[in-house]
Amino acid sequence: MRDRRAERHQETVDEIVATAWRLAGVSGLAGVSLRELAAEIGMRPQSLYTYFDGKNAIYDAMFAQGCRQFAAGQAAWELVGDLHTDLRTIGRHFVEFCTQDPVRYQLMFQRPIPEFEPSAESFAISVDSLAAIQAHLASLGIDDPRDIDLFTAIGTGLADQQISNDPGGDRWIRLVDEAVDMFVAHVSSRARAHPANREGQRR
Amino acid sequence: MRDRRAERHQETVDEIVATAWRLAGVSGLAGVSLRELAAEIGMRPQSLYTYFDGKNAIYDAMFAQGCRQFAAGQAAWELVGDLHTDLRTIGRHFVEFCTQDPVRYQLMFQRPIPEFEPSAESFAISVDSLAAIQAHLASLGIDDPRDIDLFTAIGTGLADQQISNDPGGDRWIRLVDEAVDMFVAHVSSRARAHPANREGQRR
DNA sequence: GTCTATATTTGGATAGAC
DNA sequence: GTCTATCCAAATATAGAC
Structure with missing residues (x-):
């Protein structure tokens, strides 16, 4: 059966990456910050670590x-x-x-x-x-x-x-x-x- | 007559710019920091403001x-x-x-x-x-x-x-x-x- | 999975003594 | 011109409660 939890997780991952692209468009790739990224999607910066090991992992995605x-x-x-x-x-x-x-x-x-x-x-x-x-x-x-x-x-x-x-x-x-x-x-x-x-x- | 003070000033300006180029080569342009720059030339970061109005002024130079x-x-x-x-x-x-x-x-x-x-x-x-x-x-x-x-x-x-x-x-x-x-x-x-x-x- | 709390580092910049 | 002293903001990251 469908794994609703995994689906939600993947959706959040996708949203993080999409937001990172958007922020990079504004402030440049090097200017992407986890704080701002988290704020954009209504999260605390620390919560991003549930989805990515760190900033470079987001770049890699x-x-x-x-x-x-x-x-x-x-x-x-x-x-x-x-x-x-x-x-x-x-x-x-x-x-x-x-x-x-x-x-x-x-x-x-x-x-x-x-x-x-x-x-x-x-x-x-x-x-x-x-x-x-x-x-x-x-x-x-x-x-x-x-x-x-x-x-x-x-x-x-x-x-x-x-x-x-x-x-x-x-x-x-x-x-x-x-x-x-x-x-x-x-x-x-x-x-x-x-x-x-x-x-x-x-x- | 020669303005020895102005000459020294210009030399320091040149050294700052040269060091900025070098640091940019290592950490990328966006990665240049005034702290590191100042440390490289044996200065406190604040002293750089004697020569440049700020980071963007260094980029401009x-x-x-x-x-x-x-x-x-x-x-x-x-x-x-x-x-x-x-x-x-x-x-x-x-x-x-x-x-x-x-x-x-x-x-x-x-x-x-x-x-x-x-x-x-x-x-x-x-x-x-x-x-x-x-x-x-x-x-x-x-x-x-x-x-x-x-x-x-x-x-x-x-x-x-x-x-x-x-x-x-x-x-x-x-x-x-x-x-x-x-x-x-x-x-x-x-x-x-x-x-x-x-x-x-x-x- | 998300939060609070916190650690730690680093960054740019200002005020004022010397 | 350089320093000490500070400020303030922002950054990444970890620990542990809920």
Whole structure:
């Protein structure tokens, strides 16, 4: 039968994490305080320890949630097997995901709190997502690590500029398609120029 | 005659700022504390108020110093008037500057501390630098705001990935030249494809 | 599971003596 | 310019009653 107690517990856990996201949006990730968090949900700060071992455990739950959200979106990507089309899909979704929630982007892709390290379990979720992307890129012929690094740099660059210099707008978001075109043209032109390199080069 | 008192004062100010940079590198920008800062330079925390109005004034001095450092490097750029060459120069210097000091990059180009806003005087320094770059790009024929935004996104993306995923290494730094090639090819191909657009297009 | 009570640390900032 | 003395607020965390 349903464990009503466990359900209530989980609901409270979720509420704590949701409130932490909200507070982080206002005061920054480092500015989240257990006092304020507890007050927001009508609790004494000490009671939070029933649900989390401490502040870093809350950060870790936020990190894991962000990774799961990315993975969920990723599972819904409609990839068709065409390099140009799929890179646009991936690029759009990535930049959209990042800019949707700047604090989430900060927590997942930068290291704003030096003393916080995601737990191995949480980190594994993000590793899986990245591996899936890499595998798909490889299936499209993008298997040079340099190309992958260049592509991720373009994606994070657009997201980063959007968040830092036009928060809430779309000044860089709307450049995604053009940036992907640029990248595809680049890797394509090289493939045409040196068709033997892909299989033959060993050093 | 020399004002020995003022010189000593300035030296102490510089020492405070330098120590703040160092502490920020260890504990993060938000983690800098006046207590620790004062202890490092052999002072009581209260004495810092002789030199700065408070914590945000120290952040502001750091921000201004970062901007001056960038401007100083920029003044030494050897630009020759060739699009490809100059973009490489600019791109290399920008990414190098950012990755040289991740905390400085964070303070200058992101907003890690929500309650801190650089003062108008400090901000003006960075505006000047950006304007100079834009003017030079315009002189090279890059005057479409979209192209400028795309170029800055590439620069920050490389810097950001380097800092976040390979701190101290050169995995993304060494991609700068290739990225510039990609960008130049992109804007050049469009210029060839639609030669009339540059002057004629109005909407 | 939540509370009261409390410990402990740390933080930024002010007043006033020297 | 630096100090002592303080203040006040906020932070994380633990113990134990209910």
